[in-house]
Amino acid sequence: MLHIVNKSAAERSSLESCLRMATKGSAVLLIEDAVYAATTGNAAAAKIQAAAADLKIYALGPDLAARGMAARVLDGVNVVDYGGFVDLVAEHSNCQSWL
Amino acid sequence: MSDMDDMDDGSGIIKKFMFLNRKAPHGTVYALEGLEVVLITAAFDQDVSLVFTDDGVFQLMKGIDSKGIEVKDFSKTYRALEGYDIEKLYVDQASMDARGLTEDDLIVDVTVLSVDEMANLMAEQDVVISF
Numbered sequence: 265m266l267h268i269v270n271k272s273a274a275e276r277s278s279l280e281s282c283l284r285m286a287t288k289g290s291a292v293l294l295i296e297d298a299v300y301a302a303t304t305g306n307a308a309a310a311k312i313q314a315a316a317a318d319l320k321i322y323a324l325g326p327d328l329a330a331r332g333m334a335a336r337v338l339d340g341v342n343v344v345d346y347g348g349f350v351d352l353v354a355e356h357s358n359c360q361s362w363l
Numbered sequence: 364m365s366d367m368d369d370m371d372d373g374s375g376i377i378k379k380f381m382f383l384n385r386k387a388p389h390g391t392v393y394a395l396e397g398l399e400v401v402l403i404t405a406a407f408d409q410d411v412s413l414v415f416t417d418d419g420v421f422q423l424m425k426g427i428d429s430k431g432i433e434v435k436d437f438s439k440t441y442r443a444l445e446g447y448d449i450e451k452l453y454v455d456q457a458s459m460d461a462r463g464l465t466e467d468d469l470i471v472d473v474t475v476l477s478v479d480e481m482a483n484l485m486a487e488q489d490v491v492i493s494f
Contacts, residue, residue, distance in 0.1 A: 272387055272418050274461070297390030300421065305463010326431030330389050332424030332438075336463070345431075 265290045266356035270363070272297040273308035278362040283311060285360075288318045293344070293352055295324040303328075303336040316340040324349060378489035379410045384419035386494065388438065389429065394422045395437050397494030402440075405447035412484065413444070415473070416455040419494075420462060423454070423469040441471045455481050 267286050273279040279294075279301055286292055292315070294302050301308035302323045312321055316338075325343045328334045337343055344352065353359060382401050386393040404411055415423060422438065429436040444452070452473045459465065459475065466475060476484065485491060 270390070272390065274418050275386075297387045297418070300387065300418070300462070303463070307461040309463075327389075330427060330429035330432045330434065330436075331387065331421060332426040332428075332468075334428070335426070 266352050266359035267292045268359060268361045269294050269298040269301075270296040270361070273301040273306075273311070279308060279311070282360075282362045283315045283319075286315070286319050289320075291320045291322060291352060291356060293322040293324065293349065294341075295327050295349075297331075299323045299327045299331065299333060302338050302341045303333045304338060305336070309338055312338060313340060322348070322352065377408065377410050379412070379487065380404060381412045381414055381485060381488040381491045383485075383491055383493045384413070384415045384422055385417040387418040387421045388424075388427070389432065389434055393494045394419070395435070398437055398440055400492065400494075401444070401449060402447060405444075405449055408448075411449050412451040412453060412488070413449060414453045414455075414481070414484070416458045416481070418458075418462075420454050420458045420464060420469075423471060423473065424464075425468055425470050427470075438470055444471070453481070453484065 267282045269279050269282050271278045300306055302312050322342045322344050325345050384397050388394045427436050427438045453476050454473045456475050456477055
């Protein structure tokens with residue numbers, strides 16, 4: 265399953281809910297304000313790094329760049345472009361957007 | 364002298380305005396709209412303080428490149444505020460710490476305040492407007 269999160273972990277609980285529900289081997293794609301969680305020094309970084317042991321974590325490159333965060337991505341997080349976003353949706357049989 | 368000149372129309376009164384920015388720049392429209400209101404307020408010669416807390420500190424990040432998401436990069440406008448006599452920019456130390464940021468990461472010069480200093484600054488305002 266592909267999980268998509270678009271809200272900042274500092275504002276909403278959607279990332280936490282997602283990580284709680286995501287089963288081993290699932291993919292989590294961070295977009296829009298959710299990308300901050302995948303950057304160094306962020307309070308949510310430890311959660312992302314712990315989750316990366318069991319989940320594949322992706323972050324949308326254009327959203328990182330638009331926030332000045334492109335050079336601060338955590339190790340273990342895969343940066344994808346819009347084409348990669350489409351590929352992730354196509355590769356997984358279902359997806360859940362944590363609005 | 365006309366009657367108009369005798370009336371107190373409130374001009375000349377300077378109030379302390381705080382604009383409190385708590386949202387990241389592109390995920391919602393708050394940051395851009397807040398900046399627009401600050402620029403409008405600059406025309407009224409008020410005592411303006413611009414405050415960034417929580418995800419609002421991300422508004423001031425250097426190196427923003429928003430071409431890929433096809434939205435306007437308004438971050439450089441913060442550097443123009445000085446030209447509008449808006450020179451009191453404050454960021455919250457704890458918000459910076461929770462995001463791994465230092466003053467060097469920001470596009471403008473700011474004053475970093477502790478939570479107590481921030482609370483006092485807020486308490487002394489005539490008007491607080493939140494975005």
